[in-house]
Amino acid sequence: MTVENGPAGAHPSTAALSRADVVHVARLARLDLSEDELELFTGQLASVLDYAADVAALDLTGVRPTAHPLPVVNVLRDDVVAPSLERDIVLAMAPSVEDDRFSVPRIVGEEP
Amino acid sequence: MSADGRSARRTAADIASAVAAGEESAAAVLDAHLAVIESREPDLHAFVSVLGDEARERAAAIDRSVAAGEPVGPLAGVPVALKDNLCTLGLATTCSSKILEGWRPPYDATVVRRLADAGAVIIGKTNMDEFAMGSSTENSSSGPTRNPHDTAKVPGGSSGGSAAAVAAGFAPLGLGSDTGGSIRQPAAFCGVVGMKPTYGAVSRYGLVAFASSLDQIGPFATTVADAALLLEVIGGHDPADSTSLDGPAPAARSRLGEGVDGLRVGLCAQLLTGAAPDVAARVHEAAEALAVAGARVEEVSIPEFDYGLSAYYLLAPAEASSNLARYDGVRYGLRVDAPDAAAMNRATRTAGFGAEVKRRIMLGTYALSAGYYDAYYGQAQRVRTLVVEAFARAYADHDVLLGATAPTTAFAIGSKADDPLAMYLSDLFTIPSNLAGHPAISVPFGTGDDGLPVGVQVLAPALAEPLLFAVAAALEVATPQEETVP
Amino acid sequence: MSTTLGDDWEMVIGLEVHCELLTATKLFCGCRNAFGDEPNTNVCPVCLGLPGSLPVLNTGAVERAMAIGTALGCEIRPSSFHRKNYFYPDQPKDYQISQYDEPINTGGRLELPDGSVVGITRAHLEEDTGKTLHVGEGGRIHAADHSLVDYNRAGVPLVEIVSEPEIRTAAQARAYVAELRAVLVATGASDGRMEEGSMRVDANVSVRPAGNEVMGTRCEIKNLNSLRSLTRAIEYEADRQVALLDAGGTIDQETRHWDEEAGRTSTMRSKEEANDYRYFPEPDLVPLAPGAEWIERVAAGIGPLPAERRLALAALFDGGPTPAQRDQILAVVDLGLDPLLRSATDAGVPATLALARTANEVATDTDAALRLERTSFATLLGLEANGTLSATQTKAVLAVLLERGGGDPGGIAAELGFESLSSGSLAATVADIVAAHPDEWARFVEGDKKMTGFFVGAVMKATGGNANGKAVTAELARLAAP
Numbered sequence A: 001m002t003v004e005n006g007p008a009g010a011h012p013s014t015a016a017l018s019r020a021d022v023v024h025v026a027r028l029a030r031l032d033l034s035e036d037e038l039e040l041f042t043g044q045l046a047s048v049l050d051y052a053a054d055v056a057a058l059d060l061t062g063v064r065p066t067a068h069p070l071p072v073v074n075v076l077r078d079d080v081v082a083p084s085l086e087r088d089i090v091l092a093m094a095p096s097v098e099d100d101r102f103s104v105p106r107i108v109g110e111e112p
Numbered sequence B: 001m002s003a004d005g006r007s008a009r010r011t012a013a014d015i016a017s018a019v020a021a022g023e024e025s026a027a028a029v030l031d032a033h034l035a036v037i038e039s040r041e042p043d044l045h046a047f048v049s050v051l052g053d054e055a056r057e058r059a060a061a062i063d064r065s066v067a068a069g070e071p072v073g074p075l076a077g078v079p080v081a082l083k084d085n086l087c088t089l090g091l092a093t094t095c096s097s098k099i100l101e102g103w104r105p106p107y108d109a110t111v112v113r114r115l116a117d118a119g120a121v122i123i124g125k126t127n128m129d130e131f132a133m134g135s136s137t138e139n140s141s142s143g144p145t146r147n148p149h150d151t152a153k154v155p156g157g158s159s160g161g162s163a164a165a166v167a168a169g170f171a172p173l174g175l176g177s178d179t180g181g182s183i184r185q186p187a188a189f190c191g192v193v194g195m196k197p198t199y200g201a202v203s204r205y206g207l208v209a210f211a212s213s214l215d216q217i218g219p220f221a222t223t224v225a226d227a228a229l230l231l232e233v234i235g236g237h238d239p240a241d242s243t244s245l246d247g248p249a250p251a252a253r254s255r256l257g258e259g260v261d262g263l264r265v266g267l268c269a270q271l272l273t274g275a276a277p278d279v280a281a282r283v284h285e286a287a288e289a290l291a292v293a294g295a296r297v298e299e300v301s302i303p304e305f306d307y308g309l310s311a312y313y314l315l316a317p318a319e320a321s322s323n324l325a326r327y328d329g330v331r332y333g334l335r336v337d338a339p340d341a342a343a344m345n346r347a348t349r350t351a352g353f354g355a356e357v358k359r360r361i362m363l364g365t366y367a368l369s370a371g372y373y374d375a376y377y378g379q380a381q382r383v384r385t386l387v388v389e390a391f392a393r394a395y396a397d398h399d400v401l402l403g404a405t406a407p408t409t410a411f412a413i414g415s416k417a418d419d420p421l422a423m424y425l426s427d428l429f430t431i432p433s434n435l436a437g438h439p440a441i442s443v444p445f446g447t448g449d450d451g452l453p454v455g456v457q458v459l460a461p462a463l464a465e466p467l468l469f470a471v472a473a474a475l476e477v478a479t480p481q482e483e484t485v486p
Numbered sequence C: 001m002s003t004t005l006g007d008d009w010e011m012v013i014g015l016e017v018h019c020e021l022l023t024a025t026k027l028f029c030g031c032r033n034a035f036g037d038e039p040n041t042n043v044c045p046v047c048l049g050l051p052g053s054l055p056v057l058n059t060g061a062v063e064r065a066m067a068i069g070t071a072l073g074c075e076i077r078p079s080s081f082h083r084k085n086y087f088y089p090d091q092p093k094d095y096q097i098s099q100y101d102e103p104i105n106t107g108g109r110l111e112l113p114d115g116s117v118v119g120i121t122r123a124h125l126e127e128d129t130g131k132t133l134h135v136g137e138g139g140r141i142h143a144a145d146h147s148l149v150d151y152n153r154a155g156v157p158l159v160e161i162v163s164e165p166e167i168r169t170a171a172q173a174r175a176y177v178a179e180l181r182a183v184l185v186a187t188g189a190s191d192g193r194m195e196e197g198s199m200r201v202d203a204n205v206s207v208r209p210a211g212n213e214v215m216g217t218r219c220e221i222k223n224l225n226s227l228r229s230l231t232r233a234i235e236y237e238a239d240r241q242v243a244l245l246d247a248g249g250t251i252d253q254e255t256r257h258w259d260e261e262a263g264r265t266s267t268m269r270s271k272e273e274a275n276d277y278r279y280f281p282e283p284d285l286v287p288l289a290p291g292a293e294w295i296e297r298v299a300a301g302i303g304p305l306p307a308e309r310r311l312a313l314a315a316l317f318d319g320g321p322t323p324a325q326r327d328q329i330l331a332v333v334d335l336g337l338d339p340l341l342r343s344a345t346d347a348g349v350p351a352t353l354a355l356a357r358t359a360n361e362v363a364t365d366t367d368a369a370l371r372l373e374r375t376s377f378a379t380l381l382g383l384e385a386n387g388t389l390s391a392t393q394t395k396a397v398l399a400v401l402l403e404r405g406g407g408d409p410g411g412i413a414a415e416l417g418f419e420s421l422s423s424g425s426l427a428a429t430v431a432d433i434v435a436a437h438p439d440e441w442a443r444f445v446e447g448d449k450k451m452t453g454f455f456v457g458a459v460m461k462a463t464g465g466n467a468n469g470k471a472v473t474a475e476l477a478r479l480a481a482p
């Protein structure tokens, strides 16, 4: 059996990673997991998160987060047109093309 | 080793000067290396693709330039092994993933253009852990690379193909990418020099992203000087990468001959804790060698490093989960058909990604998801701050830090395949430099009890590449025994 | 109040307006930012999200965002970019780069023509998506067989302007969007073309008992792309919510879709299905921290804003414009036609005439109007003002001018056969008629008002209706003057 959709949204507040968490995360990440994989990944991810529990448990009040190793600001380019790619090259990469556009199967569900 | 093999063992600097002077043709240099590849590649699988025809054309063009008296660049005719996560115009770039099979980028990575401008000859695209996620080069859609010193062992990873290629004499130079140690650890396992530059010193444009705030491209070589030369060629500002530092490439060779007299070297306890006794012994011998050469070696403790691995295994997967969302079957690469778009995305990603990539995508998605961001991702970012500040304190008293590159020598293929956490632990010593964005280098320094190479790691502050290479060169000189040629 | 909501209920409306910026290139790459080009021709590794590509921020987009912030009285602040993660085929990287907790503009205000003020929460930079075409069943998404994506629009710079929930009626919402559009056009940041999708509006609507301070549960209506849709959708949605509450029901917080043809909103996604966007700082970009000098330089480049321009037009009317003229002034400034109008008044054309022609004739075709040579327009109205051309003739010449984008009004009048009146012949005609009717003329000179009608009628008859009544009166007055 392939699990596609888990109970949406709701996380348990406990720290231990549950099977339902993995189902939820796989849905967000657009991955299908077999029952066996679900079992395996839940155990493996839980052990990594266990290991990371030391970090989660630290009291770091007042420590600012580092998003980036560089203390650089204002990197910009001029508003000047540069050559685009040739359409033939662009479309040749695509798995499916129609009318010079990328073709995808029907979209179920609305735009976010 | 054959005559061709000996020729293949020359340094990049030697080859480039011989080719530029017209003493030797780029074509002959290339043929010598292709011959080595032909004999050993079947056992090692260092390459995803060997670019014989393209390389021959390129070598011939360089030879024509030499004949015409045109300038040919500092790497004239030097074969380079390129990790397969660096985009090459019109040439397959797979990241060792099924999901990118058959994809030919419509552009060159900035480093690839710089190699071409320097006269280098790209000899092949090397095998890697899928999307650079791994420490053994076993997570590849085309199968594992083997360590040239012992084919039952891994070459390390994720840049194991480039490390193995340089170690085996397939090319004097290689490029890899290092997100948490992916250049230094395989360099240590394969007995070559491997270096991660300061974050922003080398453009990431055209490097297929794993974890953008940690990724950095860097050199593999058989000598410290060659690694420094390669860094000078690929480094320097690139307007196409917003995180590329202003200014020219680090003057990596500027202090090579200076020695270490009077330098303050911090032997870092946290970069030895958990290391195998033989590895730790080599690191202590390296420290002793630096002391003999005039450095002042002191032990230093940086407890914040102990949190580095946890922080890294939250931050890197988080960024990866976002970076790898684009492999959705719409614009390029694999598509597995399904009745609707979302199902097509799922089918494609499920079939296209290997287990380790899926694990990290899920781990990262979890660390970023509603309700967990602060506890995991936010907390890991704060730990990153602690690591940066701890480095700053250490560098107030020390010019460089010294430690092991990896806790052990190369391990057996398959031995850690089922235990992701054990695999992650092999990055313990390399991760702090990535978190801080600092440069670090692994230099071969003797062998372990198993006869396999041991790497010693030197760490330096941001943009201190000249110093880092000076210390590495001093270690190279002091290496306890002749380099083992696999 | 909505026409149907009654006095017991009050609407609370907050608007999110997405505005495409008028830059030469996209937000993070050098591809052309152009509407209507051949599909997938303005794309590169960056805006296609190819592996290995990296974004670099466009100065032009940042400066337009700063101009918008300045015009809305926002604080322009150090800012950064986040990734908003969600899968959708029109999103090349399957995440959108957007400003999240540190937007470039915060805390502004927009004063509407009626004097009411709407607070602006923020106005931030982000990238647009590609365009999806649904194939089969009339292009409707659910019935489509498959969809086709054009990434020309992917990566086009947007500023998203978020209002405070301070709007109270659909009419006010409409006035807010109209005024915002005029401001955006005035700053040069946007062309304000809702019909081409360069401005799109999401409306957050809730209702509460009139006088109640507590907010009701809100619904968000997505992608309203005309002022008419905006008004209708808000009114429909408010009525729907009131009916539900009146019947003892509750409102579910959800995202709703406006169906223009059916004239109703419907559920797109409930709060429980809401996406988990996993925002995190965009590691491929560094923070933006504009200095005071840069901010001032951008502010100095902004032309006069609509409110100021309306005041300037109103000042042309002695004793102030009439209510009807005020509405015309509003429309003229909204459409950006006030410089055209001013070219005529600057040339001596009376404000009343210039406003009437601009609001009534010119405004019917905004595109042509914005192309129209100002000197041609001013010259033409001068001919009408001095009686050379009648109103009917002026309108005919104006139509030709709009079609051609300009030209010589006298020449066009001649082409149209209005020549008899085009070179002082009115004065000659009047003089002939005066000479033929000495008794009537004497009474006119003595001040008999009825004689004005006699002479105007006679001139009209003589010219086959092509004379300008006012010009005839003026000529009569000139001849009678001592």
Ligand SMILES: [Mg+2]
Residues within 6 Å of the ligand: C098, C126, C160
């Ligand atoms: Mg938005």
Ligand SMILES: [Zn+2]
Residues within 6 Å of the ligand: C026, C029, C030, C031, C042, C043, C044, C045, C046, C047, C048, C155
């Ligand atoms: Zn582009």
